[in-house]
Amino acid sequence: MFPILASAEAENVVSELLGKFGVNWPFFIAQLLNFVLVIIILKKFAFGPIKVMLEQRRTRIAEGEEKLKRIEKQLADSEKTTAAAIAKANDDAVRLINEAKQGAHAFTEQKAQEAIAQAQNILAKAEAAATADRDRLNLELKREFGRLVAATASQVTGKVLTADDQRRINEDALAKVEG
Amino acid sequence: MNRRPLIISLLAWLSSLVPALASEGGGDASLPLNATPVFESFPYISNSMLMVWLAVALITLFCRAATRKMALVPTGFQNFAEWLVESLYDFLASLLGDYMVKKTFWFFASVFLLILVTNWIGLIPGVGTIGRYNGHGHIVGFLRGGNADLNMTLAMGLTFAVLWFYWALTENGIGGFLHHIFAPKGTFHGLMLAMMIPIFLAVGVLEIISIMIRPVALTFRLFGNVYGGEQTLEKLMALMPAKLAFLPALPFYFMELLVGLVQALVFMLLTAVFLRLICEHAGEKAHH
Numbered sequence: 347m348f349p350i351l352a353s354a355e356a357e358n359v360v361s362e363l364l365g366k367f368g369v370n371w372p373f374f375i376a377q378l379l380n381f382v383l384v385i386i387i388l389k390k391f392a393f394g395p396i397k398v399m400l401e402q403r404r405t406r407i408a409e410g411e412e413k414l415k416r417i418e419k420q421l422a423d424s425e426k427t428t429a430a431a432i433a434k435a436n437d438d439a440v441r442l443i444n445e446a447k448q449g450a451h452a453f454t455e456q457k458a459q460e461a462i463a464q465a466q467n468i469l470a471k472a473e474a475a476a477t478a479d480r481d482r483l484n485l486e487l488k489r490e491f492g493r494l495v496a497a498t499a500s501q502v503t504g505k506v507l508t509a510d511d512q513r514r515i516n517e518d519a520l521a522k523v524e525g
Numbered sequence: 526m527n528r529r530p531l532i533i534s535l536l537a538w539l540s541s542l543v544p545a546l547a548s549e550g551g552g553d554a555s556l557p558l559n560a561t562p563v564f565e566s567f568p569y570i571s572n573s574m575l576m577v578w579l580a581v582a583l584i585t586l587f588c589r590a591a592t593r594k595m596a597l598v599p600t601g602f603q604n605f606a607e608w609l610v611e612s613l614y615d616f617l618a619s620l621l622g623d624y625m626v627k628k629t630f631w632f633f634a635s636v637f638l639l640i641l642v643t644n645w646i647g648l649i650p651g652v653g654t655i656g657r658y659n660g661h662g663h664i665v666g667f668l669r670g671g672n673a674d675l676n677m678t679l680a681m682g683l684t685f686a687v688l689w690f691y692w693a694l695t696e697n698g699i700g701g702f703l704h705h706i707f708a709p710k711g712t713f714h715g716l717m718l719a720m721m722i723p724i725f726l727a728v729g730v731l732e733i734i735s736i737m738i739r740p741v742a743l744t745f746r747l748f749g750n751v752y753g754g755e756q757t758l759e760k761l762m763a764l765m766p767a768k769l770a771f772l773p774a775l776p777f778y779f780m781e782l783l784v785g786l787v788q789a790l791v792f793m794l795l796t797a798v799f800l801r802l803i804c805e806h807a808g809e810k811a812h813h
Contacts, residue, residue, distance in 0.1 A: 364675075366558060368561070369679060373569070373571050373574065373674070376569065376571075377577060378683075380677070381681055384580075384584060385632065385635040387584060388584065391588035391592055392584075392588040396591070396607055
């Protein structure tokens, strides 16, 4: 059984030892077959499927982790995009408000200027009207005064005054009054 | 702290002292060194062979139960089987490396499970005690611990030796294998190298003798431990009357449970380490 032990004496010792322990070819081969059978059964029905399942689970976990990382990245990107959009919206809103404020201010200024211009216009018109009225009243007053002076002179002198006399008397009287 | 198990164990120990002191030289029960045919009409079926068949049947049933309806979220047997296989795989990977464990896991895990199951079912009451009387008036058990038969342990030891040689050659090549055994380890030049060559040649010869002894050592270590344990239980049980025979052996049953596990681990670890020693650099080429 063990060709390595060459000498006959050694063979005898080994044979005796193995015989004492009940080692013989039929039992040895039967146990060897049992062992091989266990290996085949375990490999085919246990280790194979279980390792496939473990590998499948490991792959799924790795995929899940990969997906999680991707989702986290997408979330971070999305948060960044949202923050940027909010910031942009804020900027736009501030700009619009400023523009509106500026527009309103310009409009108010414009309307105020228009109101001022209108008021000045009204004042000017009123002043012009007042001046015209005063001039007209002055003229009427001068005429009346001239007529009174002429009438008075005519009554005092008893003479009918000509148009030239009346004009000259009026001018003298007015010059004296105004002087 | 719960002291009940301790007290029970102590009582069991003490109970064994009484008959031991009272007996005259102990019982005559003794487990024969060799496995014996179960029936005289079937001389090629031994009682240890039946035990191994039982172990094979149990392992097969367990495998079928664990892998019949596999789910991605494991439960029950599948959960246990996955835990067992994954733990063994990771443990062996830490010893052998990722490359070698992929190639050799099936062998080491099978060895571990077969030895473990065979050792533990060998402790079931009735193994070795239920049987028939032989011509000398001794009971020949229908069942005998599978690893208490040198044929079984020798089959495993020699199978490993053949596989070890195959893996060593395929991973190292013939040149690498011989270099691993005979070449000087370390860097030597000139005269030092010339002096080292004969020394390492002699070391190589010792290494070959060591390699040849390994399966024998594996065989007898496992057989000796299991046979010794069973013999101890037999002797202890013979110390008491039949109805109380279990008492002195009871504490040793727990120890034998542990021995069954430790021996399965030792056999697997030693074989894995032997392979690791010869395939230290295996897979590096593929890796690079």
